Amino acid sequence: MAKKLPKVDVVIVGVGWAGGIIAAELTKQGLNCVGLERGKERKTEDYFMVHDELRYALRYELMQDLSKETITFRGNEKLRALPMRQYGSFILGDNLGGSGVHWNGQTYRFLPYDFEIRSQTIERYGKKKIPKDMTIQDWGITYDELEPYFDKFEKMAGISGEENPLGPKRSSPYPTPPMKTTPALEKFRKAATNLKLHPYNRPSGNLSEAYTNPDGVSRAACQYCAYCERFGCEYGAKADPVVTVIPVAKKTGKFEIRTHSNVRRVLKSGNKATGVMYIDTTTGEEIEQPADIVVLTSYVFNNVRLLLQSGIGRPYDPNTGTGVIGKNYAYQVQKGSATGFFEKEEFNTYAGAGALGMVLDDYNGDNFDHTKLDFIHGGSIAISQTGLRPISNNKVPKGTPTWGKEFKANSVKYANRMLSVGGQGASMPFKHHYLDLDPTYKDEFGDPLVRITFDFEEQDRQLAKYLNERCIEIMKEMGADLIDPFEELGPYDITTYQSTHNTGGIIMGAEPDTSAVNNYMQMWDAENVFAVGATAFPHNSGYNPTGTVGALAYRAAEGIMSYREKGGILA
Amino acid sequence: MADNANQQEKNESLTRRRFLKNSGIAIGGLAVGGALGSLIPFKDKTTNEDVKTEQHVENYNLALMFFTQQQFRMVEAATERIFPADDNGPGAKDLGVAYFIDHQLSGDWGFNAREYMHPPFFKGEKVQGYQGRLRRREIFDIGLRELQNHSLTKFEKNFIDLDEEQQIDVLTDFAEDKVQLTTISPSGFFNMLRTATLEGAYSDPLYSGNRNMDGWKMRNYPGSQMAYTDVIDQEFKVIAPKSLKDHLGH
Ligand SMILES: Cc1cc2nc3c(=O)[nH]c(=O)nc-3n(C[C@H](O)[C@H](O)[C@H](O)COP(=O)(O)OP(=O)(O)OC[C@H]3O[C@@H](n4cnc5c(N)ncnc54)[C@H](O)[C@@H]3O)c2cc1C
Ligand code: SF4
Numbered sequence: 001m002a003k004k005l006p007k008v009d010v011v012i013v014g015v016g017w018a019g020g021i022i023a024a025e026l027t028k029q030g031l032n033c034v035g036l037e038r039g040k041e042r043k044t045e046d047y048f049m050v051h052d053e054l055r056y057a058l059r060y061e062l063m064q065d066l067s068k069e070t071i072t073f074r075g076n077e078k079l080r081a082l083p084m085r086q087y088g089s090f091i092l093g094d095n096l097g098g099s100g101v102h103w104n105g106q107t108y109r110f111l112p113y114d115f116e117i118r119s120q121t122i123e124r125y126g127k128k129k130i131p132k133d134m135t136i137q138d139w140g141i142t143y144d145e146l147e148p149y150f151d152k153f154e155k156m157a158g159i160s161g162e163e164n165p166l167g168p169k170r171s172s173p174y175p176t177p178p179m180k181t182t183p184a185l186e187k188f189r190k191a192a193t194n195l196k197l198h199p200y201n202r203p204s205g206n207l208s209e210a211y212t213n214p215d216g217v218s219r220a221a222c223q224y225c226a227y228c229e230r231f232g233c234e235y236g237a238k239a240d241p242v243v244t245v246i247p248v249a250k251k252t253g254k255f256e257i258r259t260h261s262n263v264r265r266v267l268k269s270g271n272k273a274t275g276v277m278y279i280d281t282t283t284g285e286e287i288e289q290p291a292d293i294v295v296l297t298s299y300v301f302n303n304v305r306l307l308l309q310s311g312i313g314r315p316y317d318p319n320t321g322t323g324v325i326g327k328n329y330a331y332q333v334q335k336g337s338a339t340g341f342f343e344k345e346e347f348n349t350y351a352g353a354g355a356l357g358m359v360l361d362d363y364n365g366d367n368f369d370h371t372k373l374d375f376i377h378g379g380s381i382a383i384s385q386t387g388l389r390p391i392s393n394n395k396v397p398k399g400t401p402t403w404g405k406e407f408k409a410n411s412v413k414y415a416n417r418m419l420s421v422g423g424q425g426a427s428m429p430f431k432h433h434y435l436d437l438d439p440t441y442k443d444e445f446g447d448p449l450v451r452i453t454f455d456f457e458e459q460d461r462q463l464a465k466y467l468n469e470r471c472i473e474i475m476k477e478m479g480a481d482l483i484d485p486f487e488e489l490g491p492y493d494i495t496t497y498q499s500t501h502n503t504g505g506i507i508m509g510a511e512p513d514t515s516a517v518n519n520y521m522q523m524w525d526a527e528n529v530f531a532v533g534a535t536a537f538p539h540n541s542g543y544n545p546t547g548t549v550g551a552l553a554y555r556a557a558e559g560i561m562s563y564r565e566k567g568g569i570l571a
Numbered sequence: 572m573a574d575n576a577n578q579q580e581k582n583e584s585l586t587r588r589r590f591l592k593n594s595g596i597a598i599g600g601l602a603v604g605g606a607l608g609s610l611i612p613f614k615d616k617t618t619n620e621d622v623k624t625e626q627h628v629e630n631y632n633l634a635l636m637f638f639t640q641q642q643f644r645m646v647e648a649a650t651e652r653i654f655p656a657d658d659n660g661p662g663a664k665d666l667g668v669a670y671f672i673d674h675q676l677s678g679d680w681g682f683n684a685r686e687y688m689h690p691p692f693f694k695g696e697k698v699q700g701y702q703g704r705l706r707r708r709e710i711f712d713i714g715l716r717e718l719q720n721h722s723l724t725k726f727e728k729n730f731i732d733l734d735e736e737q738q739i740d741v742l743t744d745f746a747e748d749k750v751q752l753t754t755i756s757p758s759g760f761f762n763m764l765r766t767a768t769l770e771g772a773y774s775d776p777l778y779s780g781n782r783n784m785d786g787w788k789m790r791n792y793p794g795s796q797m798a799y800t801d802v803i804d805q806e807f808k809v810i811a812p813k814s815l816k817d818h819l820g821h
Contacts, residue, residue, distance in 0.1 A: 048818060049818065053775075054775065059685075082695040085701055182804055348807045352803070402765070403652075405655055408662075
């Protein structure tokens, strides 16, 4: 028998970005919250020895231990899914703060087009533009409705940036000015401007200057230390839940964080959740935490897994297209990029910051005409200066040897003479891309792993090719002496890192038939369960997701407060 | 070069001072961010002093935790072919790469400790990644044995006794899957060796490779600096490298 604890107002499963925001907002308004986090406590002082590429970037010090839990993957339903035994395509957060600790901080707002993608595509190009199995849908909320929540997230995190010349309306400027630029970034800006494109400094969660946010949290400026993504920030300069929202929640005295608490089930009675069951991983004890409201913020895979495991919501059936839990898994199309080698110049690319970059949106969303193109949406194009660390960056021109004398000479020669311009392509959902429970493989407790069925489609191949061509144009204008030729996108490959931008599975929408949550992230089928995170995205945009995850989390917090007052499904 | 290093030191302490001054982090409100805390343990030592002390200290790490002596010599030779000494600087052997690999194999990485190694094992599609039951230390045992066998078959000599061109020939057969093996993938083993070579050449010297930070110096990589605020918007310049050792508090 599980040990049963006294009931609380709200139990939050997973304390990363989404969980931290929810905790701060609800406790500020007086609710008692318990945050269950499977990993350990974390703090800025942990990162004295953080400038260690091997330990953090390549041995995944801060990430989920795959020996305990992973996912399985297959390209299509005819194949046997097999476990992701080692990291590759994406890396999963663990411990207090989740991936929010070791993210880059590139912080965007999705486009107005994203939230109304289906209606706007049909309006401009007709229904035929949408391929048969592409299951895009409107999000049940518009950009204008979501704008105040973007604003809130950006002010809390202190995002440094400048107005995007092609961006949507903003109610206020970025709370801090853009970061410094670099000679490489300026080269990109100049080239893009020559090409009549619209570059701007990338909105950044690495603070350009010291900042105190509306909650009274003060943080120092970024030092451009170049050990940012996959690392924790030793200055607290990176916006991270541990140095922003979590301390605010703690200060109220109403937030209890229990680390080493791995949630296995959402408990229910009828159509409502009654709490959760978790394991204290230090003792192995099974514990029941009753609560009036359950908030799932355990990242995409476990949000979906917990619902399927607990029998909450209607599981998605890819054959009929009915059901919703697991539907519309999407990712990111990262391979439309260009690498250029410069014979006469060296760049200070050893320095950098996770979000330092210059971006343009001329080829993103529906900012360009798709009439003659075989895809919809697009991607942002950017040059990034995150710091080229030496183990992972040994690019040599394509076609030259990858080991031996010539390799060594070239890799040393080009170490500081290589720049790349990358497209971050949107990822559209398809009927046969989904998440469900794996029939064979289990986690450390014997629970089934989540299974991903996903591959790139013609849409993605066309998009990657298009973005690659645009990146090459820019790279040429930047004056590269040698540019790697185009490489086909190929099938989705889980072994090479692309991005940790997994989305969908508990998608939002205006109708219970085609979505799992309403625009407050409240489950249609279980009114006291809120599933918060990129799980709610019906598709993924040509941007990193967390700005939008943050906005949705603030929206959800507001929904939870009004549910607490009024009950029922929120309109 | 020396000028650069001096300039860098100056910048460095300037940055720290300015940082302390600007951050004002401990004042008022909810001061989070261990920023201030993380400044305290800095040793304000110059790079030169560090190098000097190092020369007097015996390095007791130059011994083996996993390989046999024969395996060790093979790895030294093979990694040197992958990353040879040249005009740019030392190769894998002089950087200590074989020690690095030996020490790595004796720990988590060698045991695939943080990877999903549970059955059942099925052969998958290439895009599904490694699906074998063997752990890295087992793969190294088998791979090195097969490297030796292939050398004997093809050239009737031990791998370490082959001349450079022959060693390259044998390694190429592995890299291009031209050897028939049943238990491991020859190119899989080769790629592991290649990746580990680069790790050994360029990881912090803490891990026994990148000896004397020579890997970093070769490509003008500054290693582990606390801040680049003063150089980030400037043209490229060479900065004398620092390692994690420089950041350890007292
Ligand atoms: C290297 C890297 C770089 C990135 N860079 C960017 C970027 O520049 N811009 C951007 O927009 N996004 C970026 N991302 C993505 C970003 O980190 C995520 O979108 C964001 O952290 C998601 O927030 P979340 O709260 O949904 O999940 P997380 O922050 O991952 O938090 C989930 C938490 O839930 C916990 N948990 C999971 N399962 C359980 C369970 N069963 N019981 C208890 N606890 C559980 C986890 O341990 C974790 O702490 C990056 C990600 C990575 C890995
Ligand atoms: S680059 Fe800036 S934000 Fe990132 S870890 Fe370094 S100091 Fe922190």
